[in-house]
Amino acid sequence: xxxxxxxxxxxxxxxxxxxxxxxxxxxxxxxxxxxxxxxxxxxxxxxxxxxxxxxxxxxxxxxxxxxxxxxxxxxxxxxxxxxxxxxxxxxxxxxxxxxxxxxxxxxxxxxxxxxxxxxxxxxxxxxxxxxxxxxxxxxxxxxxxxxxxxxxxxxxxxxxxxxxxxxxxxxxxxxxxxxxxxxxxxxxxxxxxxxxxxxxxxxxxxxxxxxxxxxxxxxxxxxxxxxxxxxxxxxxxxxxxxxxxxxxxxxxxxxxxxxxxxxxxxxxxxxxxxxxxxxxxxxxxxxxxxxxxxxxxxxxxxxxxxxxxxxxxxxxxxxxxxxxxxxxxxxxxxxxxxxxxxxxxxxxxxxxxxxxxxxxxxxxxxxxxxxxxxxxxxxxxxxxxxxxxxxxxxxxxxxxxxxxxxxxxxxxxxxxxxxxxxxxxxxxxxxxxxxxxxxxxxxxxxxxxxxxxxxxxxxxxxxxxxxxxxxxxxxxxxxxxxxxxxxxxxxxxxxxxxxxxxxxxxxxxxxxxxxxxxxxxxxxxxxxxxxxxxxxxxxxxxxxxxxxxxxxxxxxxxxxxxxxxxxxxxxxxxxxxxxxxxxxxxxxxxxxxxxxxxxxxxxxxxxxxxxxxxxxxxxxxxxxxxxxxxxxxxxxxxxxxxxxxxxxxxxxxxxxxxxxxxxxxxxxxxxxxxxxxxxxxxxxxxxxxxxxxxxxxxxxxxxxxxxxxxxxxxxxxxxxxxxxxxxxxxxxxxxxxxxxxxxxxxxx
Amino acid sequence: xxxxxxxxxxxxxxxxxxxxxxxxxxxxxxxxxxxxxxxxxxxxxxxxxxxxxxxxxxxxxxxxxxxxxxxxxxxxxxxxxxxxxxxxxxxxxxxxxxxxxxxxxxxxxxxxxxxxxxxxxxxxxxxxxxxxxxxxxxxxxxxxxxxxxxxxxxxxxx
Numbered sequence: 001x002x003x004x005x006x007x008x009x010x011x012x013x014x015x016x017x018x019x020x021x022x023x024x025x026x027x028x029x030x031x032x033x034x035x036x037x038x039x040x041x042x043x044x045x046x047x048x049x050x051x052x053x054x055x056x057x058x059x060x061x062x063x064x065x066x067x068x069x070x071x072x073x074x075x076x077x078x079x080x081x082x083x084x085x086x087x088x089x090x091x092x093x094x095x096x097x098x099x100x101x102x103x104x105x106x107x108x109x110x111x112x113x114x115x116x117x118x119x120x121x122x123x124x125x126x127x128x129x130x131x132x133x134x135x136x137x138x139x140x141x142x143x144x145x146x147x148x149x150x151x152x153x154x155x156x157x158x159x160x161x162x163x164x165x166x167x168x169x170x171x172x173x174x175x176x177x178x179x180x181x182x183x184x185x186x187x188x189x190x191x192x193x194x195x196x197x198x199x200x201x202x203x204x205x206x207x208x209x210x211x212x213x214x215x216x217x218x219x220x221x222x223x224x225x226x227x228x229x230x231x232x233x234x235x236x237x238x239x240x241x242x243x244x245x246x247x248x249x250x251x252x253x254x255x256x257x258x259x260x261x262x263x264x265x266x267x268x269x270x271x272x273x274x275x276x277x278x279x280x281x282x283x284x285x286x287x288x289x290x291x292x293x294x295x296x297x298x299x300x301x302x303x304x305x306x307x308x309x310x311x312x313x314x315x316x317x318x319x320x321x322x323x324x325x326x327x328x329x330x331x332x333x334x335x336x337x338x339x340x341x342x343x344x345x346x347x348x349x350x351x352x353x354x355x356x357x358x359x360x361x362x363x364x365x366x367x368x369x370x371x372x373x374x375x376x377x378x379x380x381x382x383x384x385x386x387x388x389x390x391x392x393x394x395x396x397x398x399x400x401x402x403x404x405x406x407x408x409x410x411x412x413x414x415x416x417x418x419x420x421x422x423x424x425x426x427x428x429x430x431x432x433x434x435x436x437x438x439x440x441x442x443x444x445x446x447x448x449x450x451x452x453x454x455x456x457x458x459x460x461x462x463x464x465x466x467x468x469x470x471x472x473x474x475x476x477x478x479x480x481x482x483x484x485x486x487x488x489x490x491x492x493x494x495x496x497x498x499x500x501x502x503x504x505x506x507x508x509x510x511x512x513x514x515x516x517x518x519x520x521x522x523x524x525x526x527x528x529x530x531x532x533x534x535x536x537x538x539x540x541x542x543x544x545x546x547x548x549x550x551x552x553x554x555x556x557x558x559x560x561x562x563x564x565x566x567x568x569x570x571x572x573x574x575x576x577x578x579x580x581x582x583x584x585x586x587x588x589x590x591x592x593x594x595x596x597x598x599x600x601x602x603x604x605x606x607x608x609x610x611x612x613x614x615x616x617x618x619x620x621x622x623x624x625x626x627x628x629x630x631x632x633x634x635x636x637x638x639x640x641x642x643x644x645x646x647x648x649x650x651x652x653x654x655x656x657x658x659x660x661x662x663x664x665x666x667x668x669x670x671x672x673x674x675x676x677x678x679x680x681x682x683x684x685x686x687x688x689x690x691x692x693x694x695x696x697x698x699x700x701x702x703x704x705x706x707x708x709x710x711x712x713x714x715x716x717x718x719x720x721x722x723x724x725x726x727x728x729x730x731x732x733x734x735x736x737x738x739x740x741x742x743x744x745x746x747x748x
Numbered sequence: 749x750x751x752x753x754x755x756x757x758x759x760x761x762x763x764x765x766x767x768x769x770x771x772x773x774x775x776x777x778x779x780x781x782x783x784x785x786x787x788x789x790x791x792x793x794x795x796x797x798x799x800x801x802x803x804x805x806x807x808x809x810x811x812x813x814x815x816x817x818x819x820x821x822x823x824x825x826x827x828x829x830x831x832x833x834x835x836x837x838x839x840x841x842x843x844x845x846x847x848x849x850x851x852x853x854x855x856x857x858x859x860x861x862x863x864x865x866x867x868x869x870x871x872x873x874x875x876x877x878x879x880x881x882x883x884x885x886x887x888x889x890x891x892x893x894x895x896x897x898x899x900x901x902x903x904x905x906x
Contacts (some may be wrong), residue, residue, distance in 0.1 A: 016844070018842065019841065021849070022840075022841035022846070023841065024835075024847070024849075025852050026837035026840050026841055026849075026852060026853075026856060027785065027826070027829055027837065028785015028786065028825035028826050028853045029827065031784070034778075034784075034787075034848060035784040101810065108795030115775075116768055116770060116771070187862060199884075201848070201850075202789040202795055202797055202848075202851050202882055202884055203787070203848070203850040204788070204789070250849065250850075252787070252848045252850025252851075253790075253848040253850060253884050264869065282788075285790040285791060285794075306885065353857045368780070476848050477845065477847040477887075478844065478849065481861045493831075524771075636844075638843070638844035639847070641845055641889075642844055642847055642885070642886055642890065645881075645889045646847065646885045646886050647886030649884075649886075649888070672790060672792050673789075673790045673794035674792060674794045674797050675872055678884060679887075680878075680879040680881075680882060681874070681875040681876075681878040681881070681883075681886075681891070682872075682878075682879040682890070683879075684873040684887060684888055684889075686871075686889050686892070687887050
């Protein structure tokens with residue numbers, strides 16, 4: 001449970017202090033991507049394809065360039081050639097080459113002295129298209145005779161005879177599934193579909209960039225990972241990474257969608273063409289929805305064998321996922337390992353294909369692949385529990401993964417908390433509340449691997465005994481507060497004496513983005529190691545002053561103390577005293593740690609949801625919602641709860657309402673928030689949370705990433721609750737009112 | 749296109765600027781007056797990140813032309829705190845009612861407008877009042893709690 005009501009050995013970890021960036025964020029002072037400006041700055045606009053699939057015959061920018069105040073136009077012809085693999089995909093997505101591959105694909109960009117003028121100029125750029133046949137649905141893209149949208153995308157893994165849109169195939173498993181199914185009392189097989197959804201961060205992509213004719217430049221950008229931005233922009237533009245200095249702004253949400261580039265090379269290229277003047281580019285909401293990373297859409301077959309006592313004897317899945325017009329973006333490599341990660345099943349077979357279609361290049365979205373896989377597998381588990389009249393938590397406890405279980409995808413779990421989340425869900429009062437008419441309850445568990453990744457952190461002791469920490473993982477949900485707590489705990493100084501800054505690419509070694517639920521885990525781990533280095537140095541300074549061995553000094557409560565009777569009697573030397581004298585005792589005191597962090601510890605959660613379905617309209621109301629998840633150790637419980645609640649809300653949106661709707665013309669039909677409707681305040685109840693704490697042995701304070709698992713269980717849990725309320729099972733998300741109403745009517 | 753001379757009051761200060769007839773109040777606040785605390789999330793009045801009050805009425809500043817602000821009294825997030833934070837601002841920090849913080853200015857402006865009309869709202873009233881302010885990070889739970897706590901404090905009940 002959270003530290004609030006449990007006594008621990010920690011002074012600060014588990015408390016809920018104000019976040020350091022809170023004041024800026026409640027006063028409007030925090031600077032996000034679009035809030036930054038430079039003297040002499042130009043504004044850019046992008047010309048986008050109105051066609052899902054079209055050959056670009058000609059681009060004529062002469063009328064635009066003739067306008068006073070228009071300074072530069074870039075097209076694909078301005079970018080270097082010869083790129084391959086993912087670098088070519090990134091370049092192809094930045095600006096279309098021979099073909100536009102989806103509605104909204106960028107074709108040209110223009111820079112002018114004002115945003116309005118740039119938009120006017122964009123409308124004057126004439127693009128001649130030859131429209132080609134398109135396909136947007138994952139199953140349709142695989143069907144015989146479907147238009148092959150790009151030749152040669154299939155890699156070595158794709159079996160012969162598959163449609164040319166199939167880019168990748170993977171399979172793995174263990175045990176004898178045929179024997180497993182034969183041993184079952186019931187074997188059930190179903191197909192489930194999920195539509196693409198968008199991360200839906202409220203801040204559109206925005207950046208200001210400047211690049212001179214020497215190919216050196218600077219960028220201020222909202223991103224989850226500025227080293228990724230630097231590497232990708234450098235690749236696409238053919239410049240050197242070290243020549244580009246990238247500073248992250250505050251970030252208005254990312255959820256995976258800001259781990260890559262979409263338009264960031266454009267202002268750099270425009271700036272270079274415009275004599276090095278800085279260029280600002282801010283996407284509109286419809287550009288965000290049409291042309292930045294939605295998640296994959298999926299079509300999934302699942303087969304399970306179960307005994308009447310609930311023992312699962314075998315499982316089999318075949319997933320088909322499309323991640324847009326570029327190979328490599330569909331998360332089959334994550335979805336398959338996540339499918340049965342919550343279970344210990346003797347025989348499993350996993351297969352999946354990645355398919356390309358005329359849709360935008362998908363990006364990561366919170367636990368990429370896991371929500372779809374959970375929707376398929378957890379829905380079928382629930383269907384079989386209902387058929388056999390078994391308690392869904394009891395079945396999960398019986399079959400669930402435990403410490404030392406060999407995971408469905410290979411590795412052996414070390415210390416995990418799935419069973420604890422199930423027990424806590426079972427014991428929670430929500431699970432015992434009687435249900436009324438038209439009400440139903442759904443249960444599902446979820447998994448995310450978590451991640452460590454490349455991490456570089458520095459810490460400097462100030463002359464007044466405060467500490468400054470430099471991290472490279474942008475803070476999206478309170479990680480500066482969590483890292484500050486860990487450093488203050490380690491140094492034994494007040495939380496307020498630690499300032500954590502997210503610094504630019506020139507200030508640290510390479511950091512992976514804030515992704516994979518890694519920021520508090522990995523930057524926190526490296527920050528603690530940095531603090532320990534600084535402590536060791538401070539002990540040496542005290543020892544030198546006292547004329548004793550450094551080993552005879554120990555650090556506690558923010559000061560060096562002589563350790564043991566042989567160290568002599570010396571009053572404690574505080575960090576403030578050491579800091580104030582460090583210039584004359586050997587120079588600045590700092591710590592630095594860099595690592596590709598391992599030991600991240602898998603994450604599990606269990607959700608319980610109650611819904612009421614209006615039998616007249618098919619509208620589903622979420623009555624109450626419970627998230628139980630293992631945090632390892634909750635450093636700042638309020639922001640752990642925030643991750644649980646936010647993940648659940650996104651999952652609820654995916655389950656009930658959100659979807660990419662493509663017309664027969666291949667154009668996105670709902671590219672504004674009015675029509676792509678994410679949950680609003682009046683759609684949701686309070687979201688109850690239980691923080692289970694099974695400390696992760698791979699972190700100095702037991703942290704596990706908490707960001708992603710929470711989006712996974714809502715999809716199946718809500719569909720199962722609707723089944724409980726109506727008797728109708730929705731196997732294709734979203735569970736929108738017309739779909740639920742039709743299912744109720746079909747049931748009769 | 750000739751520009752329009754606009755004279756208005758923003759957070760109590762008299763201001764004037766030249767607006768393109770196509771520019772919104774949001775554009776003017778952000779680009780002419782350097783008040784970037786008001787955010788653009790959608791430009792179509794669906795997300796509420798650009799919420800301000802005009803003559804006391806809560807509006808999406810992306811749906812109002814800059815020229816329409818002439819002679820009006822505009823209040824933005826930058827005007828919410830005096831020497832001390834407004835109770836809503838303080839309670840949002842204390843309750844961890846923000847994660848990325850991008851929607852926060854608009855939600856604070858909208859919540860302040862609610863409490864001026866209804867100092868003792870129910871949870872449901874808060875949820876419907878804020879239904880035009882999208883937050884993608886929090887699931888709204890802590891936002892509702894922070895507004896309730898601020899309302900209680902402002903009523904003197906805390």
